[in-house]
Structure formats: C-alpha cells, structure tokens
Amino acid sequence: MTARATARPVGTVTRGTTNPNRLRRMDRWIAAVHGAELRRAADPVAVDLGYGAAPWTAVELLGRLRAVAPRTRVVGVEIEPARVAAAVPYEREGLTFRHGGFEVPVPGRPQLIRAANVLRQYDEGEVAAVWRRLCARLAPADPATGARGGLLVEGTCDEIGRRHVWVALGPEGPRTVTFATRLASLDRPSDLAERLPKALIHRNVPGEPVHAFLRDFDRAWAAAAPYAAYGARQRWMRAVGDLAVDWPVTDGPARWRQGEVTVRWAALAPRG
Incomplete structure (x- = not known):
C-alpha cells in the first residue's frame, strides 16, 4: 500500500444536506450534559464530523459550546475537499476546517466528536466498527479526577431539526439514546422512529x-x-x-x- 493510499480519508461522501439551526437540539443537549467535561479539559477540542456542503453547523457548535466552556475549539472535518475549501473563509479564532473522515485528523484526543446525519447512508453492519474507531479517538477517562472522557454523539434528524434521535458514546462504548422533538409538531412519540440512527432504525x-x-x-x-x-x-x-x-x-x-x-x-x- 502506498503512502498516498494510507493517507486517504476513511469513509464516503455524504449528500451534504444542511440548514442553519438544524442541530440546535443536539447542541443544547451536548452543552448541558458535557459542558463540565469541556470546562475541565486542558485543551477542549470538539469535532464536527461530516458537517456537509456548508459550514453552518460547525459555526453554530462553536457559539453554543463556548457559552458553557469558553476555551472550546471546534474543528470541522469533511471528506469532500471542495466542501473544506468552501468552509475555510469562515474560519476564525477557535474554528478551523480540515479534510478527513473517520480517522479524525486532529492532534491529540478530542473531548467531543459530533457525527450528525453521517451514518444514515451506511449499512447497519458497518456502524459498530465506525463507533469503535471514533470512540478510540476520544479523550480517555481519568478515574483520578473523575473525568468520564470524551463523548461521541451520533444521530439523525429531519431537514429543519424538529425531530432528532442520537446515541451518546464514551471511550467505553454506547451509553444512552436521546429522543428530542419540537412538541408542537408531534402527533405521537413513535413519529420519531423515522429519525432513529442507523444502529436502531431497522x-x-x-x-x-x-x-x-x-x-x-x-x-x-x-x-x-x-x-x-x-x-x-x-x-x-x-x-x-x-x-x-x-x-x-x-x-x-x-x-x-x-x-x-x-x-x-x-x-x-x-x-x-
């Protein structure tokens, strides 16, 4: 295998569909449940993995996380080079964009990896391996300080973010499943079934x-x-x-x- 092949990003290009505020429900949950881990980390890095054709979700993630952990840095990672080039003009202090995939090409171990609407196109049988790969990149737990380690949040939502279901995973593997919805638009809870992540939808x-x-x-x-x-x-x-x-x-x-x-x-x- 050549060095060039070895360096090739892991994964496949997604549709890239995105809209402003699409991930607000996931973001506010992350800020609430993981804010303390971000604040205590020496170098709190969050990765927006597969942010899509426009950088809105990474820009929004930076603002929402800095509201609870002001030192947080966000790195947007995309497997499509043209999307990275289009996002670079939006870089600012605390926000950068990189070409890559499931190998998560950032230095060190991030405190957060958010992968929203990324695994939807994959086969169910591929999910566990992707989870293991991403969890292995997370900051480890530290029993001496009580730190639980980094967090992987992987899930799916509709186009405007009214309905969303995600799995939260730590370095040790999956922890929880969260169902989130705009209540005014809900007929019954099972309406959320169409937004189950790939590990559960089938x-x-x-x-x-x-x-x-x-x-x-x-x-x-x-x-x-x-x-x-x-x-x-x-x-x-x-x-x-x-x-x-x-x-x-x-x-x-x-x-x-x-x-x-x-x-x-x-x-x-x-x-x-």
Whole structure:
C-alpha cells in the first residue's frame, strides 16, 4: 500500500444536506450534559464530523459550546475537499476546517466528536466498527479526577431539526439514546422512529427493545391526553414520567421540558 493510499480519508461522501439551526437540539443537549467535561479539559477540542456542503453547523457548535466552556475549539472535518475549501473563509479564532473522515485528523484526543446525519447512508453492519474507531479517538477517562472522557454523539434528524434521535458514546462504548422533538409538531412519540440512527432504525420491529419502547411511549402519550389541555409540554412530561416507571430514563424534568428524553443504551440495544 502506498503512502498516498494510507493517507486517504476513511469513509464516503455524504449528500451534504444542511440548514442553519438544524442541530440546535443536539447542541443544547451536548452543552448541558458535557459542558463540565469541556470546562475541565486542558485543551477542549470538539469535532464536527461530516458537517456537509456548508459550514453552518460547525459555526453554530462553536457559539453554543463556548457559552458553557469558553476555551472550546471546534474543528470541522469533511471528506469532500471542495466542501473544506468552501468552509475555510469562515474560519476564525477557535474554528478551523480540515479534510478527513473517520480517522479524525486532529492532534491529540478530542473531548467531543459530533457525527450528525453521517451514518444514515451506511449499512447497519458497518456502524459498530465506525463507533469503535471514533470512540478510540476520544479523550480517555481519568478515574483520578473523575473525568468520564470524551463523548461521541451520533444521530439523525429531519431537514429543519424538529425531530432528532442520537446515541451518546464514551471511550467505553454506547451509553444512552436521546429522543428530542419540537412538541408542537408531534402527533405521537413513535413519529420519531423515522429519525432513529442507523444502529436502531431497522430494529423497530416486534421483538426488538426499541419497538417495545416506542410502543410503550405511545401508550403513555395516549394516557396523558387529558394533560394536552395544559399544552403539549405538560402532556410530554406526564408521558415521560409514566414511561420512566418501566424504562431506565436517565434525565429529569429539566430536560423533559425541552422535548427530550434520554434512556440507557442497554435497554434499547438490538438483540442478536
């Protein structure tokens, strides 16, 4: 194998579809749950992996993370060279763009890798290997300080960011799954099924945990119908509260009010 072939970015070009504010739900969740890790890191680097045809998501990520961790630097990584060239004029202090793929060509170990709408085009069987590769690039945990290490956030959303589902992974592997939505546009929770990440979207069938979860969520939503008189937020919070009786929900009302719910990965992981 030649040196040139060895240096070739790992992965394939995505469609590149992007819109301003598309990833706002994911960003605000990252800022809330991972802000402390970014603040305590000596060199907090966040990677926007596969940002697409325009650099909006990387620009927005910098602003949202710096609101909670002012020293954070963001590196946008794209496998299509023309997209990198188009993004370079948007570079500023704390924001750079690089050509690359799943090898994540940044020095050291980043505190965050965000890969939104990147794995959608891959086969389900390829996901685990990509996850392992990306998790191996994360900053390691440090038991001496209590640091949990870096975070990989991988998921899928619709074109304008109303519905989004993502998996959060640490250096050790997958931790949680988060469902997030604009509540005013929601008919029932299982509407989010079409935005399940690649690891789960083909598992929304009877006998799989994610199917049972969405079924129970729809039932809790239906039972909470009387709360709709107080608004969709109150109905969602009541439904999630009921759901948490039988499912390992890891967050609380402060996040539920945002139209979110986070569940342990082990409860939704595919069987077989």
